[in-house]
Amino acid sequence: MLYENESFQLNPEKMPKHVAIIMDGNGRWATKRGLPRKAGHKAGAEALERIIYAAKELGLEHLTVYAFSTENWKRSAEEVGAIMDLLRFYLKNYFKKFVKDNIRMHVIGEKSRLDTDIQKAIAEIEDLSREKNGMTVHVALNYGGRDELRRAVTKIARETADGMLSPDAITEDTISDALDTAGTPDPELMIRTSGEERISNFLLWQIAYSEFFFSDTLWPDFDKKELERAIYYYQNRERRFGGRLK
Ligand code: IPE
Ligand code: IPE
Ligand code: MG
Numbered sequence: 001m002l003y004e005n006e007s008f009q010l011n012p013e014k015m016p017k018h019v020a021i022i023m024d025g026n027g028r029w030a031t032k033r034g035l036p037r038k039a040g041h042k043a044g045a046e047a048l049e050r051i052i053y054a055a056k057e058l059g060l061e062h063l064t065v066y067a068f069s070t071e072n073w074k075r076s077a078e079e080v081g082a083i084m085d086l087l088r089f090y091l092k093n094y095f096k097k098f099v100k101d102n103i104r105m106h107v108i109g110e111k112s113r114l115d116t117d118i119q120k121a122i123a124e125i126e127d128l129s130r131e132k133n134g135m136t137v138h139v140a141l142n143y144g145g146r147d148e149l150r151r152a153v154t155k156i157a158r159e160t161a162d163g164m165l166s167p168d169a170i171t172e173d174t175i176s177d178a179l180d181t182a183g184t185p186d187p188e189l190m191i192r193t194s195g196e197e198r199i200s201n202f203l204l205w206q207i208a209y210s211e212f213f214f215s216d217t218l219w220p221d222f223d224k225k226e227l228e229r230a231i232y233y234y235q236n237r238e239r240r241f242g243g244r245l246k
Helices: 026-032 037-057 077-092 094-100 116-129 145-161 172-178 224-235
Strands: 018-022 062-069 104-108 136-143 189-192 211-214
Touching: 018 224, 026 037, 037 062, 037 077, 037 094, 037 224, 062 077, 077 094, 077 116, 094 104, 094 116, 104 116, 136 145, 145 172, 189 224, 211 224
Parallel strands: 018 062, 018 189, 062 136, 104 136, 189 211
Antiparallel strands: none
16 A cells, blocks of 8 residues: 555544545456455445544544445435445344444434334444434434435425524524534544545535545555545644635
């Protein structure tokens, strides 16, 4: 690896609170090895477990990962089925282990399109998570940024129609609070793996001022060192939020 001998001295005072990751490249990882795509998704799930613990060690408060988009249903039934089976397995096994380790698990996205046993397992994990106070991992499942905004608009429109909210009283916070990520600070850092440089409908509202880090590493190969590299670059950037340079 190119960066093998590089070491990244992270500044504990400038740690991001929230990192979001587009975990991309599972299929290419498998194809490169002559394996079926589902083997890439399995290796990707193992990478996620590794990165959850790495993020916890680094002291992040929130980690949001893109696991399945509203557009991913377009893939073959075989691939979608393999991803859902993997999800089932992880929900019932690993996610419970994460919660035991004081990690809060939270799912964002439109859950009603998921199989009912998966919805039940999600509800159970989120319930168990409520008594935990460690890092929160938000897993985006059947998630699309536009779909999330659409659902938020419906929610707000209903409140105005019911006379609970005046249209003139709608603020940016009203919108933030109607999203799946309500109560979570916006991600300071957004990482995408696999060399693709696009957002693919992830967290459209929340990334208004996020810093972006694109890694050529395929997701199943992503490790703590690469996460540290991303945070290091983030810490060495100047965030201006539209203001003047000092
Ligand atoms: C990301 O890896 C995982 C999901 C989208 C579910 P991909 O499956 O998109 O892998 P590539 O991009 O085809 O390599
Ligand atoms: C984004 O990756 C979705 C996830 C990582 C879950 P995709 O592989 O689906 O995105 P595109 O099709 O390359 O934009
Ligand atoms: Mg992809």
